[in-house]
Amino acid sequence: MSRSAHPSLPSRARRRLRRQPLPPRLTALVVLVVPMAMTLFSWQQLRHMEQQQASAAFSREASRVSAAMEERLNDYAQVLRGGSGFLHATPNPSHQAWHQFSEQLELSRKVPGMLVLGYLPRVAAADLPAFTQRMREREGVTGFSVRPPGPRDEYYPVAFMAPEAPLRSAFGFDVASEPTRREVLQAARDMGVVAMSGPIRLMADPEHASPSLLMVAPLYSTNGVPTIQEQRRQALQGYVFTLFRVDEFVDSLSLSGSAQLNIRISDDSGGSSQIKHLYGASGSGPSNPLSEERSFYFGGRSWQLHLESQDPPEQGPELPSSRILLFSGTAISMLLALLTLRLGSRRSFAEQLARRLSHEWAEANSRLTGVFAALPDLMFELDRDRCFRHYHAPNEGELFVPPHSFLGRHPRDILPASLVTQLEQCCDRIDAGVRLQIMEYQLPRHDGEIGEYEARITAIGEGGYLMVVRNVSEVRRTQQALLQANARMKSVFDSATEVSIITTDTEGLITVFNRGAEKMLGYSAAAMVGQATPAILHLPEEVEARAAELSREFGWKIQGFEVFVTRARLTGAERREWTYVRQDGSHLTVSLVVTAVYDEAHNVTGFLGVAVDITALKTAEAELRRHRDHLQELVSERSADLLVAKEAAEYANHTKSEFLANMSHELRTPMHAILSFAGLGLSRAGSIPGAEKLNHYFQRIRESGERLLALVNDLLDLSKLEAGKMSFEPRPVNLRPLIREAAGEMESLLQEKSLHLVLDERGPAEVYCDPLRFGQLIRNLLSNAIKFSPVGGVIQVGFAPTTLSSGRRSGDRGNRSAVEMTVRDEGVGIPVDERELVFDKFAQSSKTKTGAGGTGLGLAICREIALAHRGTIVARGNDGPGTCLAVTLPTPEASPSIEDRA
Template sequence: MTIQCRVWGYARLCLGLVLLFAFGVIAQTQPSPSADISSPPLELTAQEQQWLKDHPVVRFAIPSDLPALTQADASGKPQGYLIDYFNLLASRAGFRFEYHPMLFPEMIDATNNDQTDVYVASVIPLEKEHFLIADPFFSLPLVIITRVDVEGFTGHSWLAGKKVAVYKGMVPEYLAKNDPLGLEVVPFHTIPEALWAVSYGQADAMIAGQVVTSMTIAQEKITNLKIAGRTDYPNYDASVAIRKDWPVFLGIINKANATITPTQKRQMLEQWLVPQEQNTIDWIRFLKIAGSVVGVLLFLLLASIIWNHQLKRQVARRTEELRVSNEILKVSEKRFRDTFEQAAVGIAHVLPEGRIIRANQRLCELLGYPLEELINKNFRDITHPDSLADDVQMAQRMINREVEIYQKEKRYIKSDGSFFWIHLTTRLTFDDDNNPQYFISVIEDINETVLNRDRIVAAHRQLQNVLDASFLSMIIATDQQGTITIFNSGAQRILGYSPQEMIGKRTPMLFHLQSEIQERAKLHSERLNRPIKGFEVFVAQAELASYEECQWTLVHKDGHHIHANLGLTCIRDEQDKVVGILGVAQDITEQIKAQQELREKEERLRITLRSIGDAVIATDNEGVVMQMNPVAESLTGWAADDAIGQSLQNVFQIINAQTRLPVSNPVQKVLECGEVVGLANHTVLVSSYGTEYQIADSGAPIRSDTGQIVGVVLVFRDVTGEYAMEQQLRQSEKMQAIGQLAGGIAHDFNNMLGGILGSAELLSEKLLHNPEATELMKIIMQSGKRAADLTSNLLAFSRKEPSASRTMDVHRVIGDAITLLKQTIDRRIDIDFKTTDSTALINGDASQLQNAFLNLGINASHAMTKGGKLTIQTQPVTFDDHDRYIDLQEIKPGKYLKIDITDTGIGIAPQHLNRIFEPFFTTKEHGEGTGLGLAAVFSTIKQHDGIITVKSELRKGSCFSIYLPLAGQDSQLTEPHVDDSRIAGTGHIMVVDDEKVMRVTARATLEDLGYQVTLAEDGLEALELFKRNPQGYDLVVLDMMMPKLNGKDCFLAMKKLNPSIRVILSTGYTPESELLAMKAAGLTAWITKPYLSGPLSQKIQEVLSQVD
């Protein structure tokens, strides 16, 4: 073992000598890094030489934070590659640079504002119109820096969509923002800030020059970053930007720059990049020299082998230790980064001058700023002004090493300008040279805690004020054994004892009835299933939170009893253990007396209300129902027990019958005016069941003994029947007026139509052999009949029952109307007919009903100008004695067919709903509607003993509901019989008519049929002719409306002269009352104008064939 050691020692000695020798030989052959960089003077023009004399010193803005390029020495003097380079350049040109270190973004502003003359610039993004650009003096590649744990790096394309940190204002920012890969660029004011952002995961990568970043990573001792690769951008070309007004200096700089060779540039740069390798070994020369001496050292081969073996083992061990150390470092760095980013509190690194250089996500959330906006803000920007002075003073004390840690509750300012409370803990870090680096600040959100603390303080203050001011309430507190600890002034007033007599000396048992305590103790024992006695009764009531037994009888010091409401609660400590009882009581003795008196009054009032026939509701001055009698219960649909305590608006729901809109609360009207108020005439009460009642009511104030209004009483009654009768009477009067007008018009029209149709019929027979004339006469006849139908519709206003009633299937009538509608209305409107029964028999006039259905269908189509759907649906319904009214229209009990005609049109405005059936009321433009359509429908339905209602909603449509009484079970369908054949006859007929055309056509028709005819142009002439020979006439065809003597009076006079005379009343319009009176007096028959020869001859034969 000793021999091996000696051999090993000798081998090491020899090897050391050989290496020393080799290094000495190599060192002698290496060039010196400080080789001569002198050069002949520049060849300058006279203008350039004169310029240098005028400008011996040039102000130069240089970066202050680029390791190896420009940085400050221990004394603060700038040094670095750029300083050496520009000093050399200035010495060759014959002037001096005055250096002004600053951050890069500040250099452009300084030169622009004439604070400096030139600055170090990059070529690519400069605005050349503002500065003169010298030739580049060096070029460096741009690299991508990432964390060492980043995997899957594929080169420049890996940056797509990533968050990339850059040095603000430099070339990488310009290139990254214009990169088509769409990078999220985050600019930083310093390179260390950007590198730390990548280290902490606040950015995915950084783009910068290789030299500066490598040196910065080493200086900042950042161990988890690496240079992942080069970018696809061009190399970073550095140059000098010169004032625009110095073109001569540009030429001088370019000439001086051209004299410095690339080798000289490299030597100067290497001097700052790798100072530890200034005497670089030439390994090729070394191997040659080593080879020459290998023979001398052959005897050391065995020792070398042993030494190599040991060395490998040591290298392997050190390599493994280094790997483990790196893994531990990575884990530690990840934990630190996770702790920083995922901490539940805000964390920030702040430079001594106040600028935030790092912040975690939680702080961003607290302040409401995105990270890129928060970074580089000053802590003064987010600090409430009240705390700013203290913070600045404390920061200076920490810089001076007077304070190590600073903690304070203060307010921060959010991005929206609002304030919130935080707890700040700050420590200042120092570098190895004891220079301050940055503050580490931990920010905890305590806003809710501070607010709660303020609330608690305010609550305590308020409680104390309550105790001090609660003279009307008794407040007593005890400990767990019942000894009184608090006895306020209200307790002294109510019980008569002083606090000095009670506190610490007595228990509440003193002023309570023993019988009452025993009664409550028994009750609580049953509830809690444990024995309760003595003072425990108060603890039990507090535990149960029982408010049902809160009324107690207290005993005053002088012995009289007091009724009190006593509320009890447990006083608990921090462990939720009961340590006492708090009781608050109020003297309610007077209230008890008042309540008894009130109950007696209320009982008398209830008896009175039950005896009133009208509905009565009483409320308080807030509109809450306090009383109501049985009649009110019936009309509102609310039971008194359910209604009391409810708002009047819930119970007493009233609407306007015309607009269907809610009516304002009558209570409010009474309270406002203080007098009796009546509701409008159109007020409808809607019960809880949906039943509607027309009501008449009034509201009056209820006053206290002092005259103050304490409530309102409403008295109302059901006037639905009276209102319905009034409405029907009003409608009847309107229809009667329209009927009279329509009758007069129809009478004149019928007279004219009678002459037209009669003459046309006679001419038709005379022109049978003239086809062309016959065709024209048919047109005249058809037009006359259509005009006759129109006048018949006008007469519908004056009838009380159908003019031609028969038993018919109303479904067939509806179907005929639908067929006509499909040919008439807009084809974009779909018509849907739904029915449950195949037939529905009613008694009525099919023509009138068909016209009514047509009117409703046409009206619906006018409401659907862009198309829509018209639905007609029928179903049988039954009304009993309880169903007296539908929409305030009286209806008789029985079986009805309900016909719903629904459209999807624009709807009817609420204010128009109650007027749509009025004659001449229309909402259409002038010339588009007469206002008679729906009035005629209403009149037709009334003639058929039915009713019609309407419901509508704007922009959704309308629904007309028709109720027609169904025919009896024994009714049979009656088909209409039409027979226009003429019947000839004999006899003497007098025709009385004031219209000549009617007399002429009647004579021609009757004579053609074989009758002898006598004419009279008015009633007087007819009566004179009749008086001459009362027995000489077989029949009189008598007009109704004539001058001098009308048809009725003429008929009565003829009846007196010849009671057996047969008379046919020929009328264009006759009021039903007149017709009935004549029928009672013996009128044989009547025929409606205009008539044709066929119906006239048939009616004459029918009358003449009657047996007296």
């Protein structure tokens, strides 16, 4: 809140309100002239300001247009450099490879405006016949020939070009045969940079009126650009070039916001006497106040850009705000004058005006009070006698003395003597001409704690003083905490005696050199901090090699300190092995991690380098590599022996599978005859009275035959699966209908033991499989669950999403989405050590060998079917009694063909 020691309205102002008003006509004239003068002055100022704003906006737009053109030319040059890199990396480039490279660049979308991207090989006169034959036969360019004909020392024909459609007839044209084009080729060759020609007319498109430009990039046979001009001439292999029309180039920039600009481009590379017009209306028209000149240099050419507004110069820019101000101000002034003239004779009008002015003054005073109330600082105003006459205290309870008791009193009556003396000295210095004084002091607060304060004192009014007081207790505590944190950080750095920790500023000057760095490198911190850069610790040839590598990678020259921190600037950190040089000249290998240090605004303020001596580690790695090589030799010898044994075992297993398949097929024929006669005997014995015993014998024969036939069928299926002769027709299948179908077939078995089958309707059940073969797997699992479940038990079938590893083939990586189907029973279960063995042929769990029967082939067939679908099957234990058999199959979108399985 704020208080003042003065009345709110001076008595002189009240007396002024009682004076006789001016005559009405004179009052009306004053009311008309004064606002009109203010309106005209404001209109002139606003119009001038709008003109300046329009000029500034036009200048920004002109700069944007110039920057866009230069950036697009740089994009073209970057494409040419990419083409040079492609040709340098491709020993024998072909026309098709060049087309594929150009299509991947997506020139029309990423760098619009380019007509073609082509290649000009350097062809000596002696090599011209062979080159022509190669272009006709190998590249398939029918009727290819170098044009124009005639003997020359060297030729630079158009060999590759993409796209071909715009300038198809340019194939074989010797670009160096024309002086303007030859000049730009020679400039690019000698300077080793991208060069651009002056305006040219395209031979393949002579009807187009707009001038075109040729941009070329030299291609050298060496790695990098030779440093000497003669070497560049010898190493030249050819050029990568592009052509573009100036009008299409400007249109491709899509200069939104530039529709109101007239752009004129000229090339003054040859001086003022040889200026060449490139784009826009030539000649000079009437001067326009909104016009800009821009120039830039690219590819050996100097471009001049003249930009001007399309508004007619004689009209000038429209300034609606100033015109509105002029019209509204004039209308208001005239209205006020009319009202003053009509009501000037009335005393009540003057009184009403006085009341309105008083009200506005009160509102202004209220707004000022509100502004002060929003300020968080204490504010005191002192008069020329240095007594308090006004204050603003947002938090009066913080002070040990109520601030309203300050008003009209001298500081010596309230404050401690030492603080009064300090305040008097500051006021004396302000009286002597010093503009601002800052004093710091401590005072007790209302809660008994000692608060730290900062007061800023300055002169105000005639001989008065304004004192702004801020509580800086929290700031001081923060500063103290920061000092303690810095001390702890320095202690941590110095404690790391086996690790070199060096920090630098953004220019590379060392700011921290810990004890570990002193111990590792032999330098003292006093000799390094503020005196040297990390370059003294590195081998010059290693730094130069890294600089060349980074320059090639990023496309700009990197040298000096930036070699160590460029990647850290871009990515935040970089780990790399370097060779450090100790003070005594000896070398050691270190693993150096360079990290960028940021401030709260995420600006880089320095760099931190942490290095660990890995010399001993590198020696150990070399020894390990030697042992590894020796071990590989031993493994290779052993692998050869194992390969022979593996091939023999596979041959034996294949022979066995073929034998079982043949024998199973031979056994099925007589078994069908036995089952047929057993069925015939059952039907005949059933019609003979007293033949119950004979009927029982035939029933036993048929049951035994059916079991034997099932065993033979299982053997036949297993042998086919193992021999890879089982055919599969996989497709997306929902497993729930297959389970319901199998359960329906086994309903009598379920009812016989009063079993309850629970099919989980939640979870995904869509997989990629052969429904016929996988139905056989489901029937085997349900049959086992029924066989081993106790009477009245529950069989549960559930589904859950999961993943399958894709590492069964060398080309597989990562995981694939899959579905896991589980079949749980409440039987005797399978011991943990037998959960893998039960999937072997003719194997049964020790807990299931009695009472349930079985051939021991069901789970082996299930495993082969699961593997054939690139899935898995495992046995697990339940939380209670029984067994859980889990089958995992890939989903349709994640499944390769079954024929591709490992």
